[in-house]
Amino acid sequence: MTDLIVDPPAKAGRSYTSGEVVASARKPVGRFGFRFGLTIVILAALLAIVGPYIAPYNPNAQDLLVRLASPSSAHWLGTDELGRDEFSRLIVAARVDLGVAVLAALFPFILGTVVGAVSAYFGSIWDLAVTRLVDLVLSFPVYVLIISLIAIAGGGIRTLLIVFTVVDWVQYARLVRSVVLRLKNEDYISAARLGGVSHLRILVRHLWPNAMRSSLTLLVTDMMYVLLGLVSLSYLGLGIPPPTADWGGMIAGAQPYMQQQWWLIAAPGFMIALIGSGLMLIGERLDAR
């Protein structure tokens, strides 16, 4: 059976055509990519938990005599414009950024899933109302909506969570609604109705396990977008208020010194990109299965 498949002879240092590169990039994320992503995310979660305990310096302690120091054995990633230890700030920021990102993805996930499932299951006026509301929210550009909501409500972590929930639940509502609309006419749901199972129980025990996969996939991918959105807002000064260490704020603060102290931007940027890619790899893999 192998004689039908002729492998091109493996050449050392073989160059790839652009077509091959595109084709390989289009391949679904394999098991390796998934594990790689999972490792990154688990490590990031650990960092968020233990970060504040292992930081060598107080992340907010200023030492104005060593402002903008280059990396050394005392300050592994140097210090920022106020003489705060960059490395300590980097790992302490993981808790705030990841914590808020997870919650800001989880709340809309819960709200959207419940609303979407209920509206699709009961249909008629509920469905109509929810669909219109979803359309309304979707018709706003996301960031414009977020920024105006923050401008109205003022900054702070609680506002961020509320704002992300308000903006983001529609995605889950739409997705779960479409899945439940399809599933609720399945014969096994009819059979459950005939067997005297209550609506609530059908929704929670019979429909939800079947509808779960797609919304969980969205949750993982969405965490990445929420993380990016969060640090973008912090970069703009609308997110996590200073002096709390966070990656977006660190990039914003170090921007004037980009020419000399490039690592002050590169380090938080790298963390964001790494964790974002990790989440993306997991999401893609879940999506493909």
Next chain:
Amino acid sequence: MPADADAPEAVNVSGLTLSGPQGLLVTDVALHIKVGECLGLVGESGSGKTLTVRSIAGLLPSGIELQAGRIDTGGRRVGMVFQDPMRALNPTFTVRRAMREPLVQHHGLSRPAADRRALELMKDVGIKDAERIAECYPHQLSGGLRQRVLIAAALACEPQILLCDEPTTALDVTTQAIILDLLHGLREERELAMLFVSHDLAVISKISDRVAVMYAGQTVEVGPTAEILRSPHHAYTAGLLRSSPSAGGPDEPLFAIEGVPPQRPAEIVGCRFAARCPWAIPECTCGEVPWIGQDYQHIARCVRSDDVAAAFSLRVDHGGWPLSLEVDHAVS
């Protein structure tokens, strides 16, 4: 074996009219099933068989409404066996959980009691190693086993009426026969009133006492199975019998009724089959066709029912369906 003549009626449907977004889907369907009796419901796809069954179970799909009519089951419990056992079993439930659900939720049994009852039911439907099967998910089972599990689950609520919506269509022929035997046995044992839907006359003939033929959202002929197979009084029934692959000889081309079922049957005046019917005369499309039948046992909505029956028995080749071989052969 025909059911007891004076057995009480378990299901009585009259004037059933269902409407969907496109108009009327089922018009004025009347059926009655006695306790211990099996009524077969035949018709091609889209004739309204499934909708009729679902309306009896109270499971009309969203968007389809009961416009008129009365469905009387006398408060009897209804169980239903669905066409595709893969779609009728929740893929995220093990068989044990699927079986337990109605027993716990509906009958209020405790979990261990429900599990014991589930195993009993599974053994009743001929699942030998029920303990092992109970741990399986639907996708791990064969089609026949799935259908057995589904039947066991339908029996969990101790139904007095069992609705079977093409329960053997998704199965291969040997499994089909086994499931038919099983359903037949259960019906005798539990004195179920059964409504058996199929598009396959051969299957219907094996299991049902009486047959109702549906065409384009109407019942067009109702009568005892043997009589309908021997002498159909409606042209459509005759065509259906003739269409059975085993009705013709090996070298004959397969017979098909010409034309297609109407798109909006409710708008047709008179007989809905007239456009495809070789017996059609102007009278057929003048107005509502009355039920014609001698003794209310075998009735047909056909103006020329006597001619159809005569043509069928004489196997005339002109002016009607060319009928060459015994119908018995088709259904044996």
